[in-house]
Amino acid sequence: MSAWRPITALSFPQIKALQDRKLRHFVNTHVYPFSPYYRKLFDDNKINPAHIRSAADLKHLPFTSKLDLVAKDNPLRYMDFILHPDQEKIRKFWPKDKVVLAALKSLWMGNAAFKAALGKEYRPIFMTFTTGTTNSPVPFTYSRYDIDNLKISGSRMVSLFDVKHSERIMNIFPYAPHLAFWQTFFGALESGIFALSTGGGKVMGTEGNLTAMMRSKPSVVLGVPSYIYHMVRFAQDRDYDLSFIKKIVLGASKVTVGYKQKLATMLAACGVKDVLIFGTYGFTEARTAWAECPTECHLSSGYHLYPDKEIFEVIDPATGAVKGEGEDGELVYTSIDSRASVVLRYRTGDLVKGGITHGPCPYCGRMALRMSSDISRLSDVKDLNLSKIKGVLVNMDHFAGVLNDIAEIDEWQIEIRKHNNDPYDSDELVVYVTPKKDINEATFPDFLKDKLMGATELAPNEIKFVPLPEMLKRLEIETSNKEKRILDTRPKV
Numbered sequence: 001m002s003a004w005r006p007i008t009a010l011s012f013p014q015i016k017a018l019q020d021r022k023l024r025h026f027v028n029t030h031v032y033p034f035s036p037y038y039r040k041l042f043d044d045n046k047i048n049p050a051h052i053r054s055a056a057d058l059k060h061l062p063f064t065s066k067l068d069l070v071a072k073d074n075p076l077r078y079m080d081f082i083l084h085p086d087q088e089k090i091r092k093f094w095p096k097d098k099v100v101l102a103a104l105k106s107l108w109m110g111n112a113a114f115k116a117a118l119g120k121e122y123r124p125i126f127m128t129f130t131t132g133t134t135n136s137p138v139p140f141t142y143s144r145y146d147i148d149n150l151k152i153s154g155s156r157m158v159s160l161f162d163v164k165h166s167e168r169i170m171n172i173f174p175y176a177p178h179l180a181f182w183q184t185f186f187g188a189l190e191s192g193i194f195a196l197s198t199g200g201g202k203v204m205g206t207e208g209n210l211t212a213m214m215r216s217k218p219s220v221v222l223g224v225p226s227y228i229y230h231m232v233r234f235a236q237d238r239d240y241d242l243s244f245i246k247k248i249v250l251g252a253s254k255v256t257v258g259y260k261q262k263l264a265t266m267l268a269a270c271g272v273k274d275v276l277i278f279g280t281y282g283f284t285e286a287r288t289a290w291a292e293c294p295t296e297c298h299l300s301s302g303y304h305l306y307p308d309k310e311i312f313e314v315i316d317p318a319t320g321a322v323k324g325e326g327e328d329g330e331l332v333y334t335s336i337d338s339r340a341s342v343v344l345r346y347r348t349g350d351l352v353k354g355g356i357t358h359g360p361c362p363y364c365g366r367m368a369l370r371m372s373s374d375i376s377r378l379s380d381v382k383d384l385n386l387s388k389i390k391g392v393l394v395n396m397d398h399f400a401g402v403l404n405d406i407a408e409i410d411e412w413q414i415e416i417r418k419h420n421n422d423p424y425d426s427d428e429l430v431v432y433v434t435p436k437k438d439i440n441e442a443t444f445p446d447f448l449k450d451k452l453m454g455a456t457e458l459a460p461n462e463i464k465f466v467p468l469p470e471m472l473k474r475l476e477i478e479t480s481n482k483e484k485r486i487l488d489t490r491p492k493v
């Protein structure tokens with residue numbers, strides 16, 4: 001395991017120095033020589049890789065975006081981002097002393113053994129996809145080296161959550177080539193902690209997951225917010241005693257304070273006292289995830305970053321200008337220690353409020369850089385935000401935030417439809433709501449309309465109450481890896 005403790009004790013200038021050194025080495029020894037995409041990018045833009053000496057020099061490099069990863073006419077475009085080393089490139093691009101060292105190594109080990117070692121470090125052996133429900137998925141590959149990194153980040157999160165060897169983990173993330181499941185799987189493996197990975201609702205069903213849970217009595221449960229919520233409600237309705245749960249870790253979706261509080265209240269009804277709920281953030285292109293440390297439910301420590309593995313910039317999404325500490329903007333990711341699929345200055349499209357801060361974490365004292373957990377994700381933006389309703393662009397993320405936070409709402413779904421299902425008629429917005437018990441059905445629609453109006457300047461045309469079983473079917477919560485929170489049923493013209 002890579003030493004995490006010394007890194008979390010570094011001062012900010014020490015972190016900067018470490019990142020600059022690693023970036024310099026990474027660009028000149030691995031990326032420029034072996035990445036077909038980036039060598040061309042550097043050459044086309046007449047950038048000498050030796051001039052990238054520090055994180056501040058990154059601004060000379062053009063951004064990489066999702067559009068660069070997918071090319072309509074070339075489904076194998078993602079392969080241009082994979083490092084391809086060979087002896088010829090080593091001789092051509094590495095500095096003389098390193099070439100001599102490599103030659104000596106090759107002599108010492110034998111050419112075949114040297115090639116095998118190179119293959120082990122660089123050869124892709126594993127893959128995860130982006131989880132977007134639209135667009136074609138972008139595959140990201142891992143070599144053995146990257147799997148080791150995945151284990152390292154996983155074990156760092158386990159230590160952030162302060163999970164002891166005597167504790168047990170239950171991994172309810174959907175079993176799929178998606179980061180969350182494997183990050184959890186490898187993190188537990190590396191930390192030497194018992195983990196039961198059920199594959200989620202689609203694989204084992206909610207009853208099956210709960211039976212497994214009652215048998216293994218995990219103190220740590222990880223999964224996507226909507227499914228964990230569904231499982232706890234299922235347990236509450238059947239009077240399960242879940243008092244063994246101490247920590248809930250949520251991934252792959254935005255988590256609001258209101259959601260955390262709702263979940264904590266439901267867990268309390270199942271006998272869970274003082275539960276700690278952690279949010280995490282990760283994305284396919286980074287092949288890693290970051291996490292919050294323990295705080296009370298209404299607080300967030302922000303995500304603790306790995307300054308020895310990556311550099312994050314926060315930029316103005318309109319101008320591309322790099323922002324300062326704690327400022328809002330779009331997150332841009334640069335790897336400084338990976339193999340196989342590699343991206344530099346990757347525009348995530350995710351917007352962070354409160355940016356990145358340094359200095360000791362007020363909750364755990366670690367010095368690692370922290371990123372605000374108030375992030376609007378690209379997947380949300382892509383799938384939801386850019387819905388054009390009634391001719392105006394509507395931020396559906398705001399709708400989701402409001403609906404998730406209202407204590408009286410158990411489940412919800414939004415439908416965007418056309419009046420009379422006529423593609424040329426006006427758009428309509430319908431909110432389906434499964435309320436918690438004891439709400440006033442006569443006054444609730446007006447209350448909800450006001451709330452949504454305040455956040456989005458758009459009032460729904462209709463609010464419909466739906467019983468829970470019907471809502472679960474509508475959402476496909478048990479049958480799909482990602483619930484159908486927003487339905488666009490407008491006929492395509």
Ligand SMILES: [Zn+2]
Pocket residue numbers: 292293294301304361362363364365366
């Ligand atoms: Zn902390």
